[in-house]
Amino acid sequence: MNNKKFSNREIVILLFIVFAAIIRLIPHPPNFAPITAMALFGGLHFKNKKLAYAIPLLAMIVSDLFLGFYSISIFVYTSFIAITYIGTIIKNINISNIFLSSLLFFIITNFGVWILGYPMTIEGLLTCFTLALPFFGYALAGDLFFSLLFKYGFKTVEKKYLIHSN
Numbered sequence: 349m350n351n352k353k354f355s356n357r358e359i360v361i362l363l364f365i366v367f368a369a370i371i372r373l374i375p376h377p378p379n380f381a382p383i384t385a386m387a388l389f390g391g392l393h394f395k396n397k398k399l400a401y402a403i404p405l406l407a408m409i410v411s412d413l414f415l416g417f418y419s420i421s422i423f424v425y426t427s428f429i430a431i432t433y434i435g436t437i438i439k440n441i442n443i444s445n446i447f448l449s450s451l452l453f454f455i456i457t458n459f460g461v462w463i464l465g466y467p468m469t470i471e472g473l474l475t476c477f478t479l480a481l482p483f484f485g486y487a488l489a490g491d492l493f494f495s496l497l498f499k500y501g502f503k504t505v506e507k508k509y510l511i512h513s514n
Contacts, residue, residue: 391435
């Protein structure tokens with residue numbers, strides 16, 4: 349019986365997520381951050397689905413202790429949980445599920461921005477989402493960059509160091 353709490357593979361996954369949380373603390377263009385990558389990656393790679401949600405969420409909370417919590421945070425966390433769910437059902441990180449995750453984050457968080465700060469009208473909704481479009485470009489670029497970095501970085505580490513472990 350194995351008494352180890354985490355396998356070598358899970359430790360590497362955990363390190364990737366900690367790395368992503370640290371990157372959030374470094375100055376970066378608006379929304380060019382590893383949030384989506386962290387959620388997809390954790391959801392996909394943790395075999396224990398409780399860890400798939402808990403570890404990336406904990407990483408977000410810890411980094412938000414430094415960045416601050418805002419009224420929009422509940423929508424950010426909701427989208428993060430939804431993206432983690434996508435990660436648990438996909439078989440591979442690819443362009444289409446990165447785009448889907450980015451779009452989901454955009455819709456949920458900007459819906460929250462509309463609820464919290466714009467007139468509750470169709471015009472208010474359209475204005476909110478229109479003004480958010482430039483941020484979606486940064487988010488999509490960051491999501492693509494970090495998701496593919498984590499995907500191929502993990503494959504490299506897994507191939508070189510983890511194939512014969514566990």
